[in-house]
Amino acid sequence: MDSHLIDSTIFGHQWATSESRAIFSEKSRVARWLEVVIELAQAQAECGIIPGDSAEKISQLRTVALPIEEIAERTRQTSHSTLGMIQVLRDLLPGTSAEHIYYGATVQDITDTSQVLELRAVGALVWRDLWMLEDGLLELAVRHRLTPMAGRTHGQPGAPISFGFKVASWADEVGRHLQRLSEGRNRWLVGQLGGAVGTLAFFGDRALDLRAAFCRRLSLGEPNIAWLSARDRVAEFSHLIAMCVSSLARIANEVYALQRREIGELAEKARASTVGSITMPHKRNPEVSEQIVTLARLVRAQASVLTDTLVHEHERDGRNWKTEWVAFPELCHFALAASSMARELVSGLEVDPTAMSRNLGFGASSEHLLSAMSARLGKHRAQGLLQDAYREAREDGRPLRAVLQGIATQAELAELSDVDLGASGAMVDRVVDTAVRRRASETGQWL
The missing domain is CATH 1.10.275.10 (Fumarase/aspartase (N-terminal domain))
Incomplete structure (x- = not known):
């Protein structure tokens, strides 16, 4: 077992x-x-x-x-x-x-409708978890609206952003998934009653009245036509769940990377009983983050399997809906584990603004300085001069300010002490305002 x-x-x-x-x-x-x-x-x-x-x-x-x-x-x-x-x-x-009992029905009438009830139950839990997660992310984004940190491109420190800007990007993405779950709900939650080949011939002229009553009693929508061989609803829901969990993995992956001790900007909350390594006592591993990423891979794999079921043969093909019996529950188990862990991760996330400031590094003002010098020299000429200056400072071990003395004005050199977060704060505000307005018309309940 x-x-x-x-x-x-x-x-x-x-x-x-x-x-x-x-x-x-x-x-x-x-x-x-x-x-x-x-x-x-x-x-x-x-x-x-x-x-x-x-x-x-x-x-x-x-x-x-x-x-x-x-x-x-x-x-x-x-x-x-x-x-x-x-x-x-x-x-x-x-x-x-x-x-x-089971009068005039066939296997898929029972199992497909049952699977839709499973989908409804899972969708409600995913909605709840994403709703609560978004709330935590919005609060975190507001709190760190102007907390400076290094933005990173190609894995390397780039220009500054605020940590709130990073978190607001996560929240905005989660919010779009909530919208997708809302938009797809009526499309997915429909019953199945088709009989032998979908025509309901067994029930004569009472067939469609029966189907309507059956779906109504289960609080499901009634399809226009039997979907014995049309598996797009299950596949669509599964792929949306895969997208949702992949977004959670994006968050977890950032925590995984930024918890590295040489970076040390974020950390999972750890209990005193948590053991990172039985041979290296100093370690504090990002266990939850790596598990979310692992689960997301498995969810995407099962979503891919469920896409294969769209290729059906004739009016009934057991090779496909029996595949769903295995792949769909596994996808849902892994997804709900990931969404639960993501809530735990965000609610206990430890943020170190001091480390974030320390890691900004000597290139933190390069974009800001480039903007100032571009007004005087032109963008491309200024970029070439600054790239050479930064390379010289890095390779020769000379102070950057000393290298820049010959190419930058005193006013421009003053820009070196500025950490320019650009429109980080304003974008955080927009994300939060949009989410607050959307959430005012929603509840924590999917149905």
Whole structure:
């Protein structure tokens, strides 16, 4: 039972959450299938397809503890995805009620609709985590709106930015994901009722009324057409989740890099019991950050697998939706683990403004100085002179100011002491204002 790291007693906390396990456990899966079967029966009774008494008897199965092992044994015997459960349920029903369970339905009606219910549960948790994460990032951006640090390009220190500017970029990206989750919700949360090949011929002229009632009872949208072979909804949601988690990995990757002791600008919050290395006692490893990056890789991999399911053959192709049964839960476990860790990372993030200031280095004012000299000499001439001067100071070990004496005016040399954050603060303000306005029309609840 614990052969997968998701279910590992020792390592499971790094690959899943208690909430993700509650959604995808065997018991929950069977209970979800049963709920779909019950609501189908209720909708059929509502439309006059089966007797109301049968629907009521079927509904009473909610109170029965289903025998998972017996369902498993019958599934192996029948080699059918849901018939084992249906046989067990039929044995639990009196009289003709047993003939009315799973009436006119097929595997995908039950499992696809159940998967949409899983998607809804996962989407709600991702929304909650991103909503809370954005709130923490916005607060951090405001607090460090003008805290100077080195902006870095190609892995090297460049011109100054504020730490709030960096964080606001993270927050802005998370905010766009919240918008995407909001925009896609009605597109993804639709039920499936297609019957044998999607036409619902079994139900005659009551087919579409039944489908509408079925979806309404499950609080799902009704599709225009059966989507037995159209898997774009699952793939789209999965790729958005992959984007969300990759954005979390961008944040984590920055913390991972900036926690290096030779940089020391950020650090994960560490408990006293945390051990970085059993052979190097001085170490304080960015465990959470590296795990988020690892999880993001796995989420992207599963999202890619789920894209493959778009290539379907004819009106039903078990090779594809059975692939989803494996890839989709794994993607969701990893994603929810990552979003939970990201909240923990940001809420406990340690920021060292002193280290940030120290790491600005002697090139911190180069762009500012270039701007000042460009007004007098022209941009390209000033850039060439300054590049030579900085190289000379670096290679000869001479003070930069002394090297610049012959090419810069005293007013221009005064720019060396300035740390120009450009429009960092103004951009932070814009991000925060935009987020505050958007969040005023939202809540922490996806649905």
